[in-house]
Amino acid sequence: MIHQQQQEFDIQQEQLWKEYKKNIREKSETKRLEKNSKNLERARNKLNKRRRWLNKYKISKGCYSCGYNENHKALCFSFDEKNLKKVTTVVNRSLKTLFYHIRKSKVSCFNCVQIKKGTNNGNNR
Numbered sequence: 001m002i003h004q005q006q007q008e009f010d011i012q013q014e015q016l017w018k019e020y021k022k023n024i025r026e027k028s029e030t031k032r033l034e035k036n037s038k039n040l041e042r043a044r045n046k047l048n049k050r051r052r053w054l055n056k057y058k059i060s061k062g063c064y065s066c067g068y069n070e071n072h073k074a075l076c077f078s079f080d081e082k083n084l085k086k087v088t089t090v091v092n093r094s095l096k097t098l099f100y101h102i103r104k105s106k107v108s109c110f111n112c113v114q115i116k117k118g119t120n121n122g123n124n125r
């Protein structure tokens with residue numbers, strides 16, 4: 001009889017222990033997810049800030065060829081060097097990389113980019 005009680009007690013203990021461990025696991029999982037989403041939000045904010053700044057920068061510079069500076073959506077970073085990456089693809093890199101690419105690029109409107117492309121290809125029709 002005593003033996004059986006002891007067994008039941010052991011089983012109860014084990015269940016409690018399992019629940020306790022499960023709780024801890026769930027808590028740490030929630031914490032991890034919360035931390036991740038916070039980091040994600042921070043990264044997204046940083047990216048948005050940089051994008052807004054780039055848009056302002058483009059407008060303040062204007063197209064190097066025709067001077068257009070009304071809408072940042074019609075302006076882009078163009079460059080001649082082939083080993084350079086597009087500025088939009090290095091937005092989330094270090095500031096040093098970002099500024100390196102900005103400095104090497106020219107702000108240009110899409111009209112001028114297309115016209116220049118046509119001239120470079122030698123089809124000036």
Ligand SMILES: [Zn+2]
Nearest residue numbers: 063066109112
């Ligand atoms: Zn232009």
